[in-house]
Amino acid sequence: xxxxxxxxxxxxxxxxxxxxxxxxxxxxxxxxxxxxxxxxxxxxxxxxxxxxxxxxxxxxxxxxxxxxxxxxxxxxxxxxxxxxxxxxxxxxxxxxxxxxxxxxxxxxxxxxxxxxxxxxxxxxxxxxxxxxxxxxxxxxxxxxxxxxxxxxxxxxxxxxxxxxxxxxxxxxxxxxxxxxxxxxxxxxxxxxxxxxxxxxxxxxxxxxxxxxxxxxxxxxxxxxxxxxxxxxxxxxxxxxxxxxxxxxxxxxxxxxxxxxxxxxxxxxxxxxxxxxxxxxxxx
Numbered sequence: 029x030x031x032x033x034x035x036x037x038x039x040x041x042x043x044x045x046x047x048x049x050x051x052x053x054x055x056x057x058x059x060x061x062x063x064x065x066x067x068x069x070x071x072x073x074x075x076x077x078x079x080x081x082x083x084x085x086x087x088x089x090x091x092x093x094x095x096x097x098x099x100x101x102x103x104x105x106x107x108x109x110x111x112x113x114x115x116x117x118x119x120x121x122x123x124x125x126x127x128x129x130x131x132x133x134x135x136x137x138x139x140x141x142x143x144x145x146x147x148x149x150x151x152x153x154x155x156x157x158x159x160x161x162x163x164x165x166x167x168x169x170x171x172x173x174x175x176x177x178x179x180x181x182x183x184x185x186x187x188x189x190x191x192x193x194x195x196x197x198x199x200x201x202x203x204x205x206x207x208x209x210x211x212x213x214x215x216x217x218x219x220x221x222x223x224x225x226x227x228x229x230x231x232x233x234x235x236x237x238x239x240x241x242x243x244x245x246x247x248x249x250x251x252x253x254x255x256x257x258x259x260x261x262x263x264x265x266x267x268x269x270x271x272x273x274x275x276x277x278x279x280x281x282x283x284x285x286x287x288x289x290x291x292x293x294x295x296x297x298x299x300x301x302x303x304x305x306x307x308x309x310x311x
Contacts, residue, residue, distance in 0.1 A: 032091050032098055039084040040105050046077040059113035062121060068128065071121050075145065078118050082149050085111065109181075115150055115188030122147070123193060147190040155189050161221075164203060165214040172208040179203060194299060198225055232293055240286045242268060251290070255297055260305035284309070 030038075047057035053070055055061040065071050088094070088102060122145045163182055167175045177185065183200050186192050192199060202224045206212070212220065230248075237247040250268050254260055265286075269279055287309040294303055 029087070029090075032088065032094055035084055035087055035091075036098060036101055036105075039081065039088065039102065042077070042080045042084055043105050046074075046081055049073055049077050059110065059117050062114075062117040068125065071125055075118065075122055075125065078114055079146060079149065081106065082115065082118070083146075086149055109184070112184045112188045116184060119147075119150055119187065119190055119193060119196075147193070150188065150190040152189055155185065156191065160186060160192070160199065161214055161218055164206070164221075165212065165217045167203070167208060168206055168210045168212040168217060170209060175208065179206075179208065194296060198228065201228075229293075229297065236286070236289045236293070239289065240282065241272060242286070243271065251294070254294060254303060258298065258301055258303050260294075260303055260309075262305065262308075 029035075050057040050061060053065060055064055062074055065074060085102075085106060094102075126145055160182075163177055163185070167177065167179065167182060170176075183203055186196055186199050186203075199221070202221050205224070233248055233251060234244050237244040246268060250264060253264065265283055266279075269282055269286075272279075272282065274282060291306060291309060294306065
């Protein structure tokens, strides 16, 4: 490995390149301004620039003999709170572009096609689900201002770690629903979070059922069967729509509309596990 001063110089250069790119887009080099990038080409360029920054930061995290002066230099180049915020917007942007990669099959944007998101760079071995639950419990049991992390710091930590990509929104919403110093221990936090997810999933299912005019009870059973078996059965979808008495053309349109609403929810609740038979509705 390079000596620490060499890597620090590379980090400084990579951060400078990121700043220069953001300014070329008429934006400040701040995490909040990433959302204002126009077009997928600009978003893809941000992904490449910040990935270079994060790779060097990850490398520097391996050094155990950094001097106080070197640590101060690193903090000045890329303050920890800014790094955390950049990681969050990187993951959000990468998710969006990766979804388009898989969906479109459009060969016109070669920059997008060739993007390698390297999510492993954005996962900390120290931060896992149990650690997050402990931090949330600490936030809940300590008096306001006394917890190890504030609400915003906790949310930023979750947003910046790729292990929580599929649950980031749920955990964030749950944390926002809690009050500092409320006094919930870790067991209560875990139980509360599971109930929060179940209630949210039920509400989402009811909304999809209402929007598509299908009975909520039978729709819930239809979804549960898919998730339990991780197999999508097209015949069951046809049976679900029988009470609507639609002609073949209207039924086909209804199936496509329903599956367009349902597929994101199925993927989220499957937690990254494949559901056989869905690809026909994704193409």
